[in-house]
Each structure stands twice: as C-alpha cells, then as structure tokens.
Amino acid sequence: HYDTKIPGKMFLKQDSHLAISGSVKARGGIYEVLKHAEDLALEHGMLRKDDDYSVFASDEFKEFFSKFKIQVGSTGNLGMSIGIMSAALGFHVIVHMSADAKQWKKDLLRQRGAEVVEYADDYSKAVEVGRKNSDADPNSYFVDDENSVTLFLGYAVAAKRIVKQFAEKNIIVDAEHPLFVYIPCGVGGAPGGVAFGFKKLFGDNVHVFFTEPTQAPCMLVGMASGLQNKVCVKDFGLSGLTHADGLAVGRPSGFVGGVMEHLLSGEMSLEDYHIYDLMRDLVATEDIFIEPSACASFWGPIMLKDEKVQVYIKKMGLEDKMANATHIPWATGGSLVPQDIREEYMHTHLK
Numbered sequence: 001h002y003d004t005k006i007p008g009k010m011f012l013k014q015d016s017h018l019a020i021s022g023s024v025k026a027r028g029g030i031y032e033v034l035k036h037a038e039d040l041a042l043e044h045g046m047l048r049k050d051d052d053y054s055v056f057a058s059d060e061f062k063e064f065f066s067k068f069k070i071q072v073g074s075t076g077n078l079g080m081s082i083g084i085m086s087a088a089l090g091f092h093v094i095v096h097m098s099a100d101a102k103q104w105k106k107d108l109l110r111q112r113g114a115e116v117v118e119y120a121d122d123y124s125k126a127v128e129v130g131r132k133n134s135d136a137d138p139n140s141y142f143v144d145d146e147n148s149v150t151l152f153l154g155y156a157v158a159a160k161r162i163v164k165q166f167a168e169k170n171i172i173v174d175a176e177h178p179l180f181v182y183i184p185c186g187v188g189g190a191p192g193g194v195a196f197g198f199k200k201l202f203g204d205n206v207h208v209f210f211t212e213p214t215q216a217p218c219m220l221v222g223m224a225s226g227l228q229n230k231v232c233v234k235d236f237g238l239s240g241l242t243h244a245d246g247l248a249v250g251r252p253s254g255f256v257g258g259v260m261e262h263l264l265s266g267e268m269s270l271e272d273y274h275i276y277d278l279m280r281d282l283v284a285t286e287d288i289f290i291e292p293s294a295c296a297s298f299w300g301p302i303m304l305k306d307e308k309v310q311v312y313i314k315k316m317g318l319e320d321k322m323a324n325a326t327h328i329p330w331a332t333g334g335s336l337v338p339q340d341i342r343e344e345y346m347h348t349h350l351k
C-alpha cells in the first residue's frame with residue numbers, strides 16, 4: 001500500500017456528504033439554480049428582494065417555474081445537482097449526459113423528474129449539443145460548466161465556510177502553519193472555484209494542487225502549454241478514457257485555467273487503479289465511503305515525497321514548517337452511490 005509519511009495533520013473534507021446531491025457540485029449547482037429562479041421571479045414581478053423566499057416551494061411557484069427550462073451537460077454529478085434541484089422547484093430540466101456517466105445517476109435523475117439525454121460521445125459533445133438546444137429556446141437557460149461565473153462563485157464559498165470548521169478543530173493557517181489542499185479536477189470549475197476561495201482568504205499560506213487521471217489531465221495540458229481550452233488531451237496522444245467518471249474531461253475550461261494561472265501550486269496525475277485501492281483503504285481504515293473519482297484527492301499527500309513537490313516546498317521556504325502543516329484532500333462525491341454499485345467498486349481491481 002501507500003507508505004508516504006505525511007508531515008503535519010490531515011483532514012478529509014467530505015463534500016461527498018453534502019445535502020441533496022452528495023457531491024461538491026451541490027455548492028455551485030444548487031446556487032446557480034436558486035439564483036436563476038430568483039432572477040426569473042424578480043423579473044416577472046413574482047417576488048421582491050425582501051420577500052420570504054420559502055414561497056419558492058409553493059404550488060404557485062412550481063407552476064410558474066414549469067414554464068421554463070434549465071439544461072446542462074454533465075459527466076454525472078453536475079447533472080445530479082442541477083437536475084435534482086431544478087426538478088424540485090418545478091423547472092423542466094434536461095440533463096445532457098456523456099458516455100462516461102453512470103447508469104445509476106441517469107436512473108436517479110429520471111426518478112426525480114429530470115429529462116436525461118444520453119450521448120455515445122464525451123463530455124464536450126454533451127455540452128455542445130445541450131448549449132445549442134438551449135440557445136435556440138428563449139425560455140431555456142443553460143448552465144455553462146466551462147464559463148459560468150455564478151457556478152464558480154458557488155464553489156468559492158467553500159473556503160468561507162471552512163473557517164468555522166478550522167476554529168472548531170483549532171486549525172491554524174498562517175505563515176508558520178501552511179495549508180495544503182488537494183482537489184480532483186475535471187473541467188476545472190469546482191476545484192477552480194474552491195481554490196479561488198481559499199486563495200482569497202488565506203493568500204500565500206495556502207497551497208492548492210489539482211489531481212487528474214493520467215489519461216485525462218485536461219487542466220494540466222491546458223495550463224502547462226498555456227493554450228488553455230485550445231488544446232485537449234487527445235492532442236497529446238492520450239485517450240481521455242478513465243474510470244474516474246467525474247474527471248473524464250478532455251478539454252479544460254479556458255476561463256478557469258486563466259484564473260488559476262497565478263493561484264495554483266501544481267498538478268499531480270494518477271493511474272486509474274489507485275482510485276479503487278485508495279477507496280478500499282479509506283473504507284478499511286476510517287469506514288468512510290467516497291466515490292472512486294473523489295479518491296484521486298489522496299494522490300496529493302501521497303505525492304508529497306515526489307522530488308518535484310519537494311522542490312516546490314523548498315522554493316516556498318516551507319521545509320521547516322511542514323510539521324505544522326494541515327493537509328486537506330477534498331472528497332468530491334459519493335454519498336448517493338447505491339449499495340450494489342459500492343459493492344461493485346469494492347471488487348474492482350485494475351492491477
């Protein structure tokens with residue numbers, strides 16, 4: 001197994017257990033749906049800013065929202081977040097899902113009243129068609145995972161919320177107590193937003209790393225080449241195929257790559273078999289289940305011993321401060337995974 005000695009303390013951030021959609025996508029997705037609902041209600045004179053927003057749950061508002069569509073392209077979890085929340089408010093919601101999306105996520109969405117359109121192609125195709133269909137319909141709103149500032153800001157709030165948790169656990173973040181955050185990355189919106197929030201609050205005292213599958217490191221190729229969304233992993237001879245469905249993205253968000261340019265500390269990539277091994281280790285040692293994609297977060301602390309990471313630590317003058325460090329692998333999803341699928345994952349060995 002993994003014998004890395006991790007200096008300092010490590011805490012798991014369980015966005016895997018967020019309410020409603022059980023993943024980090026609850027942060028951005030639910031915020032964007034609520035904001036759109038608010039915009040529509042204000043625009044149509046249904047609501048004033050000082051009204052009690054619980055009217056959103058009334059039949060009158062459900063009837064009103066049912067006249068509008070919300071569409072989104074997704075590998076799975078964003079679709080679940082947007083789909084569940086939009087359907088609950090009464091919207092006609094259409095989720096365009098890539099070939100990587102798991103069957104149980106499609107089933108759950110249909111059961112909640114969302115329309116699911118399936119594609120044999122990858123995430124970029126699902127987004128492209130979804131956007132085109134939505135743009136052609138004046139009553140339809142497209143949640144744009146690649147460019148939405150609203151979504152991004154919804155994710156960013158994570159940092160603000162964690163301040164209270166730090167206080168409860170006596171976690172100090174300052175020049176003598178560095179913070180390391182490791183987040184699995186797909187198109188970049190969720191990890192980018194979270195990273196942005198942390199850098200806003202903790203500045204140079206926080207070091208954020210993204211982790212990606214070796215066959216789909218889209219943010220890595222975009223940022224390292226400086227070409228952002230003008231390149232995709234296939235341009236580098238990589239397949240884009242991965243068991244990490246939440247990270248199965250071949251082309252990064254150019255918007256996020258640009259924002260991250262001066263904020264991100266680094267990128268690590270890992271082979272697929274690790275995500276299942278790490279998932280089993282977490283169940284065995286802590287009795288916590290998170291989905292395989294989310295386990296990519298642990299690759300950050302494991303790679304601390306890597307020569308290039310050590311060079312970074314030296315360059316930042318952190319060598320003698322690592323014993324005071326706090327490490328946070330970001331568990332990006334998992335609580336909604338059905339029992340039979342968990343069993344299947346538990347028995348998946350790729351190596």
Ligand SMILES: *Cc1c(COP(=O)(O)O)cnc(C)c1O
Nearest residue numbers: 077186187188189190246332333
């Ligand atoms: C979506 C997702 C990510 C990454 O988010 P992006 O915005 O696509 O970069 C990471 N882990 C899980 C489980 C996800 O669903």
